[in-house]
Amino acid sequence: MADKNEILAGLAEIVEEETGLETEEVQLDKSFTEDLDIDSISMMTIVVNAEEKFDVKIPDEEVKNLTTVGDAVDYIANASA
């Protein structure tokens, strides 16, 4: 099972693909909306791509709880454990 560093790296690639942000900017303490300026449509695109990449399910009602990149990494790690 992927460790959190691998999940972060994979998530950063997805964010880069969607937004053009450098992967180095995608860090655990960064807020998707406040720091990375990701809107709700981009967030859903990232979630859908992450579900495919990590073979997990992230219900729509959970997405609003994923404030930071770290929240998403934790959720994916737990969901795939």
Added chain:
Amino acid sequence: MSQRLVITGLGATTPLGGDTASTWQAALAGTAGARTLEHDWVAQYDLPVTFAAEVAVEPAEVLSRPETRRMDRSTQLGMVAAREAWADAGLQDAALDAERVAVSFATGIGGVWTLLNSWDTLREKGPRRVLPMTVPMLMPNGAAGAISLEFGAKAGGRTAVSACASGVEALIMAMDLLRSGQADMVLAGGTEAAIHPLPLAAFANMQALSRRNEDPAAASRPYDVDRDGFVMGEGAGALIIETEEHAKARGATVYAELAGGAVTSDAHHITAPDPEGMGASRAVRKALASASAETTDVTHVNAHATSTPLGDVPEYVAMKSVFGSHLDNVCVSATKSQTGHLLGAAGAVESVFTVKALADRKAPVTINLENQDPEIPLDVVSGTPRELGEGDQVAICSSFGFGGHNAVAAFRTV
């Protein structure tokens, strides 16, 4: 009488080049844009037509990766042309009243690649994998919306959808917005990216496409006796149109005047043109009236001329009925011989050609004209570009579309 409208910026991405300058040079030289398609899907679906005129420069080469992911290919091409036109008009740092700037950007089909790829995703991977941006990407007004956002244009974003007449109709919508005082400046144009197996199969089954698979460069041959259909093309054209007062106030360089334009409908048949060209001739007459021009002012026509056996003749009949004996003094360019048929972008790119022809006093060539159809005794520009000479001149650009749409724009030298 309302004030003059002028064209101050041009943009294009076409099978002939990635911008206006390269496209125009290729059009003067006579360049075939059509090539054999090198996509797996051609053999996969055993398509009866295996060639088309794809853009010379892939949009991914000039757009950022997020832009290519969030915009359908049709919007991508439109954005490339729109940015060039905006920069060409010197608008990057211009102080504009955003609420007086409008967008009028047309398409024939819209985001067909997005629509069909999303449908494949739904069927193969389920609804959860369908991207949230699917609808804004596939909607026909996608380009108009993205372009208005790009330049902060707040006087409305319009989308003419009238099949192959769309591009010229977008200019006429722009003209109406400016003449009625709803805007001071409009970014107008059209885009199309429909070289996809579905439209290729459908157009082929209508017997509308050339089957000259063994020689794509010779396939688009308007007015030639051996023409056997049109060639699918893709691309976009964009023009900055503003009131003369607005252009003067900001010291803009003017290419030509958008003197007038008109739209009519045949109400004859859903795809076939009126054999007498009645709708087309009414559109030309109304466009000239709208331009306060006489038939004898016209020196050049960029014709619709798609290279279909049935379509090219009624357009000639229409021109003859309008111009009579003066038609001998009008030189005609059929640039689809080079670009292929850009559907909803055709009228926009051909308007760029018409404006450049007046600005440079030089009409582009028609290629592949080896044996001119005796039923179409036009003075066709072929071989070398035609010098238009000095003096005030009017040129028209005609586009006709399925649905019986006819759109004609008239331009005047400045």
